[in-house]
Amino acid sequence: MSRIPLERKVLGENDRIAAGLRERFAAHQVRCLNLISSPGSGKTLLLEKTLGSFRPDRRVAVLTGDIQTDNDAVRLGRYGFPVRQITTAGACHLDARMVDRALEGWQLAGLDLLLIENVGNLVCPTSYDLGEEAKIVLLSVTEGEDKPLKYPGIFSRASLMVLTKIDLLPYVPFDVGKAVEYARGLNPAMDVMELSAMTGQGLGNWMAWLDSAATHGMP
Amino acid sequence: MSRIPLERKVLGENDRIAAGLRERFAAHQVRCLNLISSPGSGKTLLLEKTLGSFRPDRRVAVLTGDIQTDNDAVRLGRYGFPVRQITTAGACHLDARMVDRALEGWQLAGLDLLLIENVGNLVCPTSYDLGEEAKIVLLSVTEGEDKPLKYPGIFSRASLMVLTKIDLLPYVPFDVGKAVEYARGLNPAMDVMELSAMTGQGLGNWMAWLDSAATHGMP
Numbered sequence: 001m002s003r004i005p006l007e008r009k010v011l012g013e014n015d016r017i018a019a020g021l022r023e024r025f026a027a028h029q030v031r032c033l034n035l036i037s038s039p040g041s042g043k044t045l046l047l048e049k050t051l052g053s054f055r056p057d058r059r060v061a062v063l064t065g066d067i068q069t070d071n072d073a074v075r076l077g078r079y080g081f082p083v084r085q086i087t088t089a090g091a092c093h094l095d096a097r098m099v100d101r102a103l104e105g106w107q108l109a110g111l112d113l114l115l116i117e118n119v120g121n122l123v124c125p126t127s128y129d130l131g132e133e134a135k136i137v138l139l140s141v142t143e144g145e146d147k148p149l150k151y152p153g154i155f156s157r158a159s160l161m162v163l164t165k166i167d168l169l170p171y172v173p174f175d176v177g178k179a180v181e182y183a184r185g186l187n188p189a190m191d192v193m194e195l196s197a198m199t200g201q202g203l204g205n206w207m208a209w210l211d212s213a214a215t216h217g218m219p
Numbered sequence: 220m221s222r223i224p225l226e227r228k229v230l231g232e233n234d235r236i237a238a239g240l241r242e243r244f245a246a247h248q249v250r251c252l253n254l255i256s257s258p259g260s261g262k263t264l265l266l267e268k269t270l271g272s273f274r275p276d277r278r279v280a281v282l283t284g285d286i287q288t289d290n291d292a293v294r295l296g297r298y299g300f301p302v303r304q305i306t307t308a309g310a311c312h313l314d315a316r317m318v319d320r321a322l323e324g325w326q327l328a329g330l331d332l333l334l335i336e337n338v339g340n341l342v343c344p345t346s347y348d349l350g351e352e353a354k355i356v357l358l359s360v361t362e363g364e365d366k367p368l369k370y371p372g373i374f375s376r377a378s379l380m381v382l383t384k385i386d387l388l389p390y391v392p393f394d395v396g397k398a399v400e401y402a403r404g405l406n407p408a409m410d411v412m413e414l415s416a417m418t419g420q421g422l423g424n425w426m427a428w429l430d431s432a433a434t435h436g437m438p
Contacts, residue, residue, distance in 0.1 A: 040362025092342035123311035143259025
């Protein structure tokens with residue numbers, strides 16, 4: 001990506017704040033994961049199922065980003081864990097300053113895991129480091145297996161690709177093998193997982209991955 | 220959307236170029252439509268079916284935008300109509316200058332209809348006028364009926380909302396009535412259409428809408 005000077009300056013400032021967040025997360029042993037996908041790929045539903053699967057004493061919190069509405073925070077707030085909405089007022093991505101502000105008043109020492117749901121956008125969130133330990137990209141099988149080729153930025157940088165809505169595989173022309181081949185062509189070390197948050201298929205693997213990430217760091 | 224000064228400047232420059240494009244389209248009676256959606260909502264497949272439905276003497280051309288790859292131009296180039304790929308090299312939207320450059324060497328006098336497929340992104344393309352007569356937003360039923368609320372920018376500005384992939388309605392929790400209610404709450408004059416490019420259902424309405432738009436301007 002060729003960047004105009006101002007964009008470089010904005011990203012430089014973002015990186016500075018993100019580095020501070022990363023230090024704080026490390027100091028308190030909080031694993032922070034940044035979930036990125038297109039609109040409607042199933043980030044919120046997956047997080048609902050995730051929170052619903054945790055024991056009540058699990059030390060987890062969620063920040064959820066949207067351009068407008070606090071619908072997602074309402075959906076996610078039902079599970080008894082701390083949830084905060086970041087409304088970006090038009091911005092197409094979360095940045096480190098928004099995350100920094102949203103964390104005000106939270107005791108990071110009380111957390112093991114911080115899940116960040118980014119704004120639904122497969123492009124812009126990729127460039128903004130939030131201090132996370134890893135980016136996770138969700139790709140729903142309704143979107144087509146060519147997306148890693150067309151949006152290489154996020155598929156190059158994500159530690160894990162979650163193929164969502166696999167209950168719809170019988171009804172859509174989606175080639176799982178090709179999707180994985182395209183993604184690993186950009187990013188050979190990428191983990192891949194298939195699930196349906198709707199039916200629960202594959203959720204066990206996802207929860208095990210999260211547990212492992214929260215305990216041992218990225219696989 | 221609150222805009223930083225540079226963003227205002229960039230958009231001001233874009234608006235100036237877009238105004239020039241709009242004048243040229245008007246001078247040659249070319250109707251230009253700007254298709255915007257999330258990644259994987261079915262823009263390219265709908266355009267393939269559209270081009271495949273036109274008579275060979277139809278005076279139509281397509282510009283198709285992507286961050287990487289010319290896959291869409293290859294797919295769309297099979298139908299015998301002029302097609303050009305705009306590869307944005309990282310940019311998350313098309314802008315008027317890209318369109319201006321891509322039109323070089325084309326005789327606008329030979330066209331009635333110019334279809335522009337924007338980069339897959341429900342946010343950023345909204346702010347960039349391309350000199351089009353109308354924006355069309357596609358929303359696939361797999362994305363959820365809440366998207367007009369969460370991405371109000373494009374749903375406020377589009378003349379037509381096309382609900383795509385309606386063949387999947389039996390398998391997804393999508394409330395068509397609510398989607399329309401949310402979109403019209405932002406934009407009471409918006410046209411709405413439902414179709415499946417895969418099965419062909421609703422394509423007749425779409426072709427009729429396009430014909431009417433190309434002949435008489437926006438409904």
